Amino acid sequence: MRIRQHLHAAGLALLLMTGTAQAQDAPPARGTLLGAEAGDIACYLRIRDEAGRTRAWMADFEMCEQAPRLIGRSVNLTWKPGRVQHPDCQGAPECRRSQQVLLVTGMQPR
Numbered sequence: 001m002r003i004r005q006h007l008h009a010a011g012l013a014l015l016l017m018t019g020t021a022q023a024q025d026a027p028p029a030r031g032t033l034l035g036a037e038a039g040d041i042a043c044y045l046r047i048r049d050e051a052g053r054t055r056a057w058m059a060d061f062e063m064c065e066q067a068p069r070l071i072g073r074s075v076n077l078t079w080k081p082g083r084v085q086h087p088d089c090q091g092a093p094e095c096r097r098s099q100q101v102l103l104v105t106g107m108q109p110r
Contacts, residue, residue, distance in 0.1 A: 027057065027102055030076050030110060036067030040091030041084040043067075045104055047077070058084065059104035070107055078106030 028049040035046040036059075043064035048054045060082065082103040089095030 027079050027104075028077060030074065033067060033070045033073060033075050033107065035071060036064045038064045041087075041089075042101075042103065045107075057104055058101055063104055063107060066107055070109060074110040075107045076110055077104050078108075079103065080105045 028047060031047040031049045033045060034048055034054060037044050037046075038061060042058040043061050044056045045059045045063060045067065046054060046056050079102050081100055082105070083098045083100055084103075085091070085095060086097035086099045089097055
């Protein structure tokens with residue numbers, strides 16, 4: 001339980017139960033890119049995973065620049081921890097709070 005709370009506090013999308021991640025919460029290694037939108041703190045990619053689940057995932061802003069040529073295509077995804085502005089900042093540029101999250105940092109067509 002303590003591990004699960006720590007990971008959520010860090011902004012990671014993994015839930016650990018007895019040392020294993022639940023498949024529905026683990027970031028996909030591949031999927032179909034359905035859309036991309038630049039938000040206040042990150043690029044948001046809408047991805048349908050191989051099990052057919054669709055979810056928005058945070059990504060580096062550069063991924064929004066690459067997205068138009070990859071929408072509708074199956075892609076391999078690269079993930080890395082990164083820092084984004086904390087949600088409490090509500091997009092205010094002067095706010096210095098941040099949180100660590102897992103970000104898509106690369107997309108390659110399959």
